[in-house]
Amino acid sequence: MARARRTVIALTALLTATAGLPAAASAAPARATGPERWSADLAVAGGDDVTWRAGRLRLADPRPTARTRPAAASGPVAEGILLAAPRALDRPATRVRARLAARTGDGGTATAEVRGWRASGWTEWRDATEAVFDQPVTRVQARVVLTAPGTAAEATVTDLTLAADQAATAATQPTAGRTYRVYATRIGLVGGVTANGHVVGARDHFAALPTRRGLSPRGTGDYTVKVCTTNGNRCEYAPVWDVGPWNTRDDWWNPPTVRENWRDLPQGRPEAQAAYEDGYHRGRDQFGRVVRNPAGLDLADGTFWDGLRLTDNAWVDVTLLWTGGGARAIVGSGPLTLRTGAGTSYASRGLAATHAQVPVQCYLTGERIAGTYRTTTRWYRLVGGTYVSHAYLSSISGPPVPRC
Helix, strand or coil, X not given: CCCCEEEEEEEEEEECEXXXXXXXXXXXXXXXXXXXXXXXXXXXXXXXXXXXXXXXXXXXXXCCCCCCCCCCCCCCCEEEEXXXXXXXXXXXXXXXXXXXXXXXXXXXXXXXXXXXXXXXXXXXXXXXXXXXXXXXXXEXXXXXXXXXXXXXXXXXXXXXXXXXXXXXXXCCCCCCCEXXXXXXXXXCCCCCECCCCCECCCCCCCEEECECCCCCCCCCCCCEEEEEECCCCCEEEEEEEEECCCCCECCCCCCCCCCCCCCCCCCCCCHHHHHHHHCHHHHECCCCCECCXXXXXXXXXXXXXXXXXXXXXXXXXXXXXXXXXXXXXXXCCCCEEEXXXXXXXXXXXXXXXXXXXXXXXXXXXXXXXXCCCCEEEEEEEXXXXXXXXXXXXXXXXXCCCCEX
16 A cells, blocks of 8 residues: 655635725725635534544545445546635735645645635636636635545545635626527436535536536525526526536536636537547546546436426537626525516426526516515516516525616
């Protein structure tokens, strides 16, 4: 057995600002201040398949099983994620640096990632060594990911410290979410476990993308996609709860300067699609497997069959909602039917899964609905023209929603 090696991993995340200083502050240079520093609580309860024992964060069970996800990995691995509590910053920051004290060996890995909160919601997760975000943030959250290919492997962490300060500004994020046409496949795997720890149910509603950058914590829709058939007749809003298909480090919707891998590919083109259609990377994925279809998106059975009413793998139009701005509503009780008007007599145009964050355009008065959260005549028109009742929405965030 190879000797375990002690590692101290220095991680840097750059958050690029899109807005200038307030007018009152622009008259004089900002006073120089040091970075805000803190340590993540690694002993916090609620981690996914990790435990704090004898002063170390480690996998609760290092034995790989056939149920372990992501399925795109080259072989079974045990995986666990510790989600630290968000840190409210004393002042907005545009850069976060993290320092991880870890011990790994025999194939075990330990990595740390961060994300930041801005007006339109959370940024994508970033491997902190190359993390680039697009706006100043007021909160920072970190997570630690541990993996092990077997019981002989070691992957433990003793400390994670972070520092937030200011960095240079960069380009402004677009307000409209990025939309691309990609090939979608059906996940299946009922009874399996997703990359965020969700146990897949029959006719479940969620999506998978081939990277952890847009992976929602379990039970949230922090990263939600809108997936539509190419004729636009059916759509579903689905939270991203898994990693795949094919690759696990391919955020294909990001520009080359940000993209994790395959930076010579056009923005919006998944590596699997390029490999399948053009023989890119010798026609193989990141694990060396021959790519058998061009999929850049996986859909759970309920999203596939009930939301989009697909009968086979197909091309779809997918919008990465966190890449845009505007007000968002969280579906607290779903799958919620998307209507063509403000009432249940109007035709269905798809579904919004539980926990999905849907982009709200305006509100109006419609049919009175007694729902999970309230009895109300308020309906919301979503960006794209469909309608949902306020009775099933748990909360709304972002800028004020105007009347239609």
